[in-house]
Amino acid sequence: MTLADQAPAAQQVTTHNPVDGEPVGHYPLAQGADVEDAVRRARAGATWWEDQGFAARRAHLLHWKSRIAAGAEELATLISAETGKPHGDALLEIMLTLGHLDWAAKNARRVLRRRKVSAGLINYNQHATVGYEPYGVVGVIGPWNYPLYTPMGSISYALAAGNAVVFKPSELTPGPAVWLAERWAEAVGHDVLVALTGDGATGAQLVRSVDKIAFTGSTATAKKVMSVAAEQLTPIVAECGGKDAMLVAADADLDSAADFVVFGAMGNAGQTCVGVERVYVVDTVRDDLVARVVERVERLRIDGPDPHYGPMTMPSQVDVVRDHVDDALRTGSAAFGGRDSVAGRVVGPVVVTDVAEDSAAVQHETFGPLVVINTVASLDEAVERANATVYGLGAAVFTKDKGAATRAADALRAGVVTINSVLGFAGVAALPFGGVKQSGFGRIHGADGLREFCAVKSVARQTRRAALNLLTMERTDKDMHTVARMIPMLHGRAKPPRN
């Protein structure tokens, strides 16, 4: 029995396996003083952690990483039990996560150490440097669909930057958070990573108590989190929903594109923020692509001992998927599956073609195994339609023409674009990740992800008295005469641009 199992029944979160409904674990429903206590412990941990410096933090993080790796099978079993996803998918999530933790630990010093910048000719007597300081305690609020990979994209980078973290996981998947904190306690032994299990109210209280928020979840919740964060001007990075499009040009490798449509749309039962929810295919290859997608979808196993994907993790999501399927079928045609595919917690794959662009199935996040394939006349039209939602998380372009791919990538309003793959960026730790528009702002992963969890501090050290000293009440008329002559010399010489 773990500490989590001892929580009194009235104040606990109980998780259930979406496959069979069996209880998985009981965790405390933290509220009030529990939240304050978690943040207080993390504050003490933050002081110790910051004092360690880059080299010791790197060693601790890598040691923690090896403890996580040693328990990967156990962790995968836990992730699989709470989300319902296949064990193999959970293992893949762990592998991707550890790659990011490794990168953050090994690159924090290079990215964040104090560096010199040029002070410029006029300020030759200033030695100018930029440093990156941890905020203190970062509150990480996570979703349930990738309960390890997604929050660890914030946690790894926040810790490597020298912050302590209080991690509030989704109430559907608290297990990995508690497991991670236990491995931290074994490996490092200070309250630098604190798991805080609870619900939305727990999250809201956490927002009020920390120095920075890293939120991953729906756009609707992000807006609530931002309004609470605004009370104290607490900075926030928001990783929200998406409605990602895949663009398929006439010269694309259609077998590869079809593979990726099915992987991107149906993997994890479509419960992926950067999953493929829309496909825009050029008319000349439309029938070929649809046929290839349907051929692959027909081979998907959704029940039995070794399914390609599991049930919907959140029961209420089934209703959203059903509404979107109904909505898509009002104007489009079913190429595979249909309303009957949404019968229980395991939703069968649905492919609908030529759906009205203003329908909910095209405009709003479905988060289920439904993909809409619409026909366009050109890659330019595909870009235009891809951009025509409130979201801007990811997008994919399939073409053999490098120039066309680059032009499309430039024109897509998204935080990340893949060319000839989907999700190709997920394991590339050096690539920052995040959205634009209502998919969020700020970045996790990569150097930008490390800087996201730091306050920038600039230092200008005067090394000698300036010959022309203007920062004094004692400046003379002669000094100001010199300034008057310098202004046009320094800043008044640019010619108008040639048309």
Ligand code: NAD
């Ligand atoms: P959600 O918005 O319902 O919940 C996310 C987290 O916020 C949970 O931990 C929840 O307890 C907490 N929360 C709820 N109300 C809160 C409040 N008022 N204040 C503070 N915290 C509160 O999202 P979800 O259903 O868990 O996750 C699915 C969503 O997450 C989808 O929209 C998906 O696209 C998005 N997502 C985005 C990314 C990304 O990186 N952009 C990654 C994974 C998931």
